[in-house]
Amino acid sequence: MPVKNSQVNDFVVRFANVNGTGSASANFLFTKAIFRMGVYVTPKNIFPSNIQGLPTWYEVRVSEKGYLGRREGIDLMVCVNPQSMAADVASVNTGGYFLYDSSKNLHAEYIREDINYIGIPLMEMCNTAFTDPRQRQLFKNIIYVGALSALFNIEFKVLEELLAEQFQGKEKLIAPNIKALQMGVDYIQKNYTYPLPIRVERRDLTSKLIMIDGNTACGIGAVYAGATVAAWYPITPSTSVVEAFSSYAEKLRTDKITGRKNVAIVQAEDELAAIGMVIGANWNGARSFTATSGPGVSLMNEFLGLAYFAEIPCVLIDVQRTGPSTGMPTRTQQSDVLLAAYASHGDTKHVLLFPSTPKECFEMTADCFDLAEELQTPVILMTDLDLGMNDHLSAPLEWDDKREYKRGKVLNAAELDNTKKFGRYLDSDGDGIPYRTYPGTHPSKGAFITRGTSRDEYAAYTEDGAAYQRNMDRLIKKWNTAKTMVPGPQLYQDKNSFATGLLFFGTSTYSAEEAMDTLREQQVFVDAIRLKSFPFNKTVEEFINAHEKIFVIEQNRDAQLKSLLMIELGVDPKKLISILNYDGTPITADHILKQISKNQSPSPVLNKASK
Amino acid sequence: MTYIRPKFRHPEMPKNKLGYTLNYYEGALSTLCAGCGHDSISAAIVQAAYEMNIEPHKLAKLSGIGCSSKTPAYFLSNSHGFNSVHGRMPSVATGANLANRDLIYFGVSGDGDTASIGMGQFVHVIRRNLKMVYIVMNNGCYGLTKGQDSATADEGSKNKSGNVNLFQSIDLSSLAIELGASFVAQSFSGDKTQLIPLIKAAINHPGFSFINVISPCVTFNNNVGSTKSYDFVREHVEATATVDFVPEMKEITVDYGKGTQKQVKMHDGSSIQLHKLAEGWDPMNRLSAINAVQNARAKNEILTGLLYIDPETRDLHHLLQTSDTALNALGKEQLCPGSAVLKELNDEFR
Ligand SMILES: Cc1ncc(C[n+]2csc(CCOP(=O)(O)OP(=O)(O)O)c2C)c(N)n1
Ligand code: SF4
């Protein structure tokens, strides 16, 4: 008999499905039920770039301690896809469980001595209970959720509630779903010992949280920030940003009587057109954004340079995926950092924000609009597939009703009347940020030509090298002003006190924090910083100066953030040790810990050099 | 170097209804080659805007890159301009128009800017029926990069270096009609009498209006054998009709022969009057327009004038159902749903 692993509220379940078979909503039901039972849970979709017929996995980590990063090792595998069965059997932890459809006998080669098998004749049961072919396929998924609820001790009542909510208005569908759930429960109760030693126990840890994906939070953020024009071209994993924006704007910005909308959304012919529309709309005084992924950012380069040089606000949400080229389009990565930071030819630099939770996706999307208009430049939100397309437990989205839109330095007609001579690119305030005017403001003042060619302070075309250089230097002054305006980093200590530091950003955060906990348990002490933006501000510089060695954690092959630190802050590369993850799956704490220990354990000694 | 026109003008210069003289509608002094067709088109734009009593600041001029795309600097200096990137003016105009439906959007492009690098955006801006004027200053070559053949150069025509163009040309007007553009006209930079009313009618049109203007490049494409040269165009032009744009309806006093005149009533009470109609052509019938253009091409003629118009067309704002208030005029009160609604939204994710 294999051992039976036993962990309460601390395990990983993986579902191996075939895409396009309706498994997604069943799996979501399972995850949500655990969330409703008050226990931290974090699901990850691992899906192919395909619509129907290929293997897809859904991985759910349950963690009483609140670790929301991915964890290696499967405690229970739900395998309803014969295609991937060999690999699925192999991936189960020793002492773990393998739940499969026993309508057909399991092949001998799939039998491992060190794991436990739970066979349920899903197909047979479905064929007996349901006649409609679509129902037979769909309810197979619901039956295994029922079975899991018995195995894990998930409260049936919670599942019933969730179904009632899901099928509000389509009540007819509730009964057959409950029937299927019950079939799963009954089968387990009749044939197996239940609950398993790994199981869920009710807690009160999640009642203040919401479960939402980052892209939806971005979409809502754009609604709250007052975006009125969105232009986009479909690309995974960014599509759902505009879909969310569109559905919330539709709901919240349509006049109930006339049906007229305070929003315009255009599916463009490509990403070039999408960013062109965004630039045109922002130029004309509307808040406008687009969302895309790496291939789209590549196409947008020329326009981003125009917006940088002509100083037009624009907001771009880059939901990063695995490159280069088409790469692994449905896998995650943080590999557009350098592309985005320096997008376009010539000397260009762009403001980047790095959210790491859905709440930050919401807030930082709104911040992007303020920053873009205050700085009159493109601002790029660097999220990724993991954050964007997976559900995450998150603090609720928050909006302060006192918050005003910061529209930046825009002169109205009265102000123009009081201006002797308007100079679009004059640095009147000494912060590198000039004043703009919108078209249509004043009959005789404030008009100028926006252009990507060099121009003088009064927007007149010039090829005078001195004037060109003055302008480029002013743009750097503006860049330095940006450092004081972008969201600063999160420090994990009041005072930098150890010789070693961890530095990370975006979706590496969950796993980095988990790794820090483990290090602490091992009496290994480090300082840590989470970056939230580029350009790097003083605090980042100080953190780096205060440590002898810094582990830079990121999810790409070429250590792009490390390069950025070296380029922008002149950091000695020897000081920066990369911890990289680039297989397309979200980084794990284990991976971080292994890399740290390979590079000698960080010194627990107080760092005398700091301060 | 920027050339600024001398400010002094004769005090007795006539003024339009707004009290502006013609020179109020001019721009900076052109830096294009002397005799460039593009300058004549700029002059026609100035004249049309003056005669139409347009508030310059209520018009935004947009362009791509090329000699042609430089011209917004040379007309309407009191209008905001946007000299964008090569071939992408339509997208910028689309965004600008969506942001503020209350301005006139005046786009200028070249044949390289439109028929090659910008073909995709050209096609799609037509498809969306964006309310804008889109003028192609068509010289059959890339002026700014020194005379290479463009996609509108005629097959068999010789460029400055004596090379014969091997490829079929793209006929932008036929294409625009085919794609469903609701206003398509064709003209010649040297024919102000025809061009000015066409520009006026285009500005007044409630949807996308396209004017393909043959505009000889005196430096690179005005040689014998070029179908975009002054001489060739002068000799091969055939007009659909004499065009007149009448801002408000008024009694038609001149009487042309029966069957040779047509009046197109516009949504706002203005009208386009056409006299001496070409045979077998009806400006409101797409098929007849396509036929007329193709017949002329077959005869090696360039058909000019208003080719096609659908005065009832509905633009992108109508299709998207955007509010009457310009989107850029909306503030937090109209746009931000507030914290109470956000609470409800949060609850949907519990
Ligand atoms: C992306 C890009 N590629 C190439 C160029 C170089 N370029 C500038 S203008 C031009 C052609 C312009 O031709 P056309 O639009 O016909 O204008 P014209 O000068 O003839 O009026 C080209 C290829 C550019 N500016 N940008
Ligand atoms: S090169 Fe040709 S198109 Fe350009 S300005 Fe000279 S004449 Fe005009």
Ligand SMILES: [Mg+2]
């Ligand atoms: Mg040309």
